[in-house]
Amino acid sequence: MKCTAVSLSLVWTVLAILAFMSFCRDGTTTEGAVDPRVDGDGNIVWGNFDPIPPSNLDNSFESISRPQIVVNMAHNFGVLVVNGLPYDAIRQLLYGIQDGSLNGNSEIYWQLAGGFVGVIILILFGIILFLLVPIIGLCFCTCRCCGKCGGKRTQVDSNLGCMRVTLPGMAFTNSANDFQRGTLQAADDVFYTATDGFNNYTKDVLKQVEYMVDVQYMFVDNLIRENLTENTIGKDVTEYIRKDLRVGEVEDSLNTISADLKSAEIAMTGLQSGRNELVQSERQLESNLTSIEAEIQSINDSCGNCLKPFDIVVESNFTLLPEVSDDEISDIGTGASSVEEATNEIDTSLTAIENELEAATNESVKQALDALDATKVTVEDAFTGIEDAVKKIENAIKDVQRDVDTIVSDYNQYVDYGWYFFIAVSCTILFILVVMILGFTMGTICYSRGSPLDRSKMSNAGGNCLMAAVFFMFLFFPILILLTCIFFGVVSVVTSTCDPLTTLELYKETVDYPNTIIPGYFLGDVLYDNSSYPVTFSGALESCQENHTLYNAVMMEYAFNFNELKQEFEKLEEEFDKFIGDIEDIPLNFDVFPDDLGNMLSSLVEEVGLSDFDADAYTTVLSQSILSEPTLNSYADYLDEKADNHSGQSTEMQKAASDLRNIQTSLVSPMEATVDEMENDVDTVNGVATSLPGNVNDTIKLLKEVETAIGSVNETEVAKNVTQVYVDALIAYGDSFIAQTENQVTNEFAGCRNIWDIYSLTLQYSCDNVLDSWNSIWFTIGWCTFFFLPSIIVSVKLAKHYRIMNKVLPPKPKKQKNTRSPDEEVGMNEMNGYHSNAYDERLLYQDGGRGGMTPVDNPQFVQDEPIMAYDYRGNPIAPPPAYNYGEEFRNPLHNSYF
Structure with a gap:
């Protein structure tokens, strides 16, 4: 039963190591191994195995070009939106998943949503824009594309601020796309770096296990076996007679x-x-x-x-x-x-x-040798279980590497597809900007301050380009805002876990928090089937960061108790004690x-x-x-x-x-x-x-x-005493081996700094490259999409000043107060170019803006300053009033017009 217990304990030890390494996602010159030896006093002078060399992981992915400004802005925006994780809600969610209490319990989801309220609000805002912008665009474009209105007759100056801001956003989108492509293309190298580092680590661990079994234990086994085979009890007694007597x-x-x-x-x-x-x-x-x-x-x-x-x-x-x-x-x-x-x-x-x-004592020696054989089989089987388990994982990693080798080509192809997709997005934004800038350029260069009915075709083309840009903005706005919402909603939440994963706070507040997933400690239950053991992911990673042994990192004392190994040698001690009983029955004579x-x-x-x-x-x-x-x-x-x-x-x-x-x-x-x-x-x-x-x-x-x-x-007592010394020496060999093994396992065996390096490498690449590349993608697309809205307004306002209109509407009159004197039938401020009080009253012309007259409309008209009013009505010497081509006469014509 003890042998079985030792074997099971060692197997659980391996499982602990493997589970821990798997969660972590997953070799400088070294000192040579020194073999043990026996000194002149019969004591074992222990050697040591080769220490595990540093991982020396390749961080070549750090050379990937990254738009640092965009990355920093996207990261800071994400931190602003998601400021800390709702650990209480996450713990309740994990506990609910474990015990099945999520059904009908909406409070947990509301608490979780409250922790990500900023993300949810922005996503809802994006969804609203996704739904409203196409409808608004349809109505807006329908109203503005008829070509029958033009508003004011003169252009109102407007700047291109929105277009200038959108243009670097498009450039940043392209740069972010290249960053993402380089990051994803380096993913296989990072994967191989991590898996190779893990394989090297497992090989070094196997070497240490082989040293403890094949060198240290076999040295002790051979030492005890040689003493038993030689059966030196008789020699020791005669040696006592020669020396002491x-x-x-x-x-x-x-x-x-x-x-x-x-x-x-x-x-x-x-x-x-x-x-x-x-x-x-x-x-x-x-x-x-x-x-x-x-x-x-x-x-x-x-x-x-x-x-x-x-x-x-x-x-x-x-x-x-x-x-x-x-x-x-x-x-x-x-x-x-x-x-x-x-x-x-x-x-x-x-x-x-x-x-x-x-x-x-020959019979007792045979029994002791049989017990030694059993102990040897037990220890070898137990360590063989470790070797087999580690080798299985090593082979599994190699199988994964082979599978990755088969899909790398397809993976790179899909990476290229994604790069092409975002190139298409960048080109779409660039196309809209080019059309917009082209329209603004043509409209501005060819604009003339004349009648909206008499604008040039180039100016009209500029206005049409602006309206085309508006059309494409309305067309692609929902797609871009949808991409932004999806990427932002997923990536920002995932990115918020990077800092807690680096500081290990996420583990401490979730899976390591007692009574979160199960009553007690989750990892203790997974590794040792006992949730009362305070084994945690954060504690293990912190220990590995300080290069502690795996035994201390995952508290393997719960799985591998050295007392069980001592009990195996205690069985040998029981067999050795039989030697003394055999001596008591012998009539000895030292004369x-x-x-x-x-x-x-x-x-x-x-x-x-x-x-x-x-x-x-x-x-x-x-x-x-x-x-x-x-x-x-x-x-x-x-x-x-x-x-x-x-x-x-x-x-x-x-x-x-x-x-x-x-x-x-x-x-x-x-x-x-x-x-x-x-x-x-x-x-x-x-x-x-x-x-x-x-x-x-x-x-x-x-x-x-x-x-x-x-x-x-x-004589009998002398023989018994000498035999006891012999037995004690044999037992001391086993005790020395146990003490040496315990010291090595707890202080030297499988230092797990390399696991922390692999964990850090994976986390660094995932956060600083993969997630940052996706953050830069949604941020730059959102940048461009956000500034589409003011660009639409600016483009539409400019387009009406560049396009040729079919009909010119007068400006809308302003409402004014009645300032007539009591003796006036019509106030002067109510005379909008005409009145109906008298026959001989001339028509007055008020023009709120600058205007002109074409020869086609009035060949005899000579451009002059506008006449706002006449002091002497009916004076034949006064010049005729300006021709108002924007309004029909409603009074009989005065004879002065003829």
Whole structure:
């Protein structure tokens, strides 16, 4: 059950990691891994795995050209409209979705709408314009396109402010379209950057998992397995006997005595053989020197005593050396063998104890190995579950990448389609502006201050262009305002989440807020099936921002409890404890010394007979020179010199010199070497003979002390204590592994800074590029659409001054007060060019504006200043009144007109 619990815990750990990474939307040189080792005290010196390298994500999308002014204006406008999110309403909405209480509960929607009231008002305003502008445009254009009215006869100056403002709006629309296209085209690069960063992260995590399993745990497993396989309990007990009970010191002392006796035996053998060689060589040397002396005397006789006498003789007498018998050598060898046999018996006794202990614990060792195998399988399976889960996600990411590869071409094509669409929108706005500017230009250049019935065709075309621009504005206004409302309504709300997502406030106020989606904490329930665990998205992301481990980021202690892993090793401890029970049933005896060891040592010095060895007798003889001269080669060199001066005896002299050198090489030099060897042997035997009594006495004393110590201990308790130390060492290996793993997992394993980098990259791209591009689109389209309204008014007002009219209507008379005097029948201010009081009353002409007369209408009319009134009515000298071509006469004509 414990093994299953550990496996499930580890699997849930992986699920926690994966769920967290998925929500986040989803490797500089590194230090090399160091393998663990065991120091001289038997403690594990742990290494470490490779740390996860920094993500180094590519932010190449930052180079995309962006209309910063438009982006800032759109962003600030959105902030002004949506100033903060209605978190209370969002929480209630999430809770209602979870428990199904939204049906019939309109209060939540009203609260949510209240949080986005600015967006809703603007959208409603846009919808009203979408519905009203086509109707108004239809009526307006129908009224103004008949060509039968013109209003005032003179042009009223009007500026092109609206057109000048609309023109940069159109340019900004095109720039925003390019910004959006570049952003969307970089989406696949950002996607690959994020997924590659995630894949690199998972690979580094797998390497760390493999290190903890394949290196660290396998090191501990092999260490425990080797100790169990070797079953060192017997060795440890015998080691205790040797060291703590000092049996080893006795063995060392006996080995020293045995070695000394063996060296003395060899030295005595050398003295025996060396004496024989020297005596024999001495005799040969004396014979050879006698022959050489006879040859030299013969040569000397033949050359008339040309040579000095040969007086080199043998001075040594090796026959005086003491003889060494075979019995003496045998006695020394026998003593050495006795000591060596005693040592071997001690070793045999210790080996028997060792074998006895191993045999008694073999069954428990097998059971412990079986338990170790089970623990190994459990740990490997658990970590294999982690590896498999991470590999599945890695493969899933690769599958997604492959799918993206297949649709990238289509995606880019759709991006191009969208770019073409907004190019069409920009061109539509540009077309309207061009038509409007063209009409204004033609109308202004060709305008004449004359009768509306007598305007030029170019001026009339200018007016028609303005009315055409008005028509297209009315035609495309609903489409543009609809696009603006849709994009603004969606994108502005989504954009309002960017800052809360960056500061993590959105998580804290929604999914991380207790009792929002479910009672308790949502992420705790998702990851660990327990909503009481305070696991939050914001807490995890903040931990990753500080490069904490995933274990701390998602509080994996709720899923992976190290106590469960400790329990696996506690099972091993139970198996190890069986060793002590096995030891209790064994009758142990640590008395490993032979019974006659003390007696043998006591008689050893006398039996070997080294106390009678006379080193001075050897030294006296061996210290003498072999020859009277240091070497025969000096006389040989003398003969060679004489041979050069005595050609008759040169051959005999050279032969004698050669014989001398041969004697020196073959006899004298070997004898000297033998003398040196015998001197060393004498020193060896003498040293052993001198030290042997003391060594034997020390060994006998030590033997008694050790026997006393052995007799004072309880063999079974000693064996149990030693076994407990052995068991504790095995358990310490497991505890050390658990402590190391816990430290690594909580402080070093899978530092999740890369997850924060991926999250930041995705959020930055989504907000600063994707959403900003859409914001700039709706803002610039809305800009142009908004200024269409005053542009329509200006264009219509200008068009009536440029177009040729079919009929000119007089200005509408102004209402005036009656200012007549009591004696006047008609006041002067009521005389609108005519009156009906008298026959001879002339027609008066009042013209509120500047006018003229064409030759066609009145060939005899000469342009003059307008005559507003006459002081002397009926005076034939007065000039005729101006011809009023805008109104028929209603009184009989005065005779002055004829």
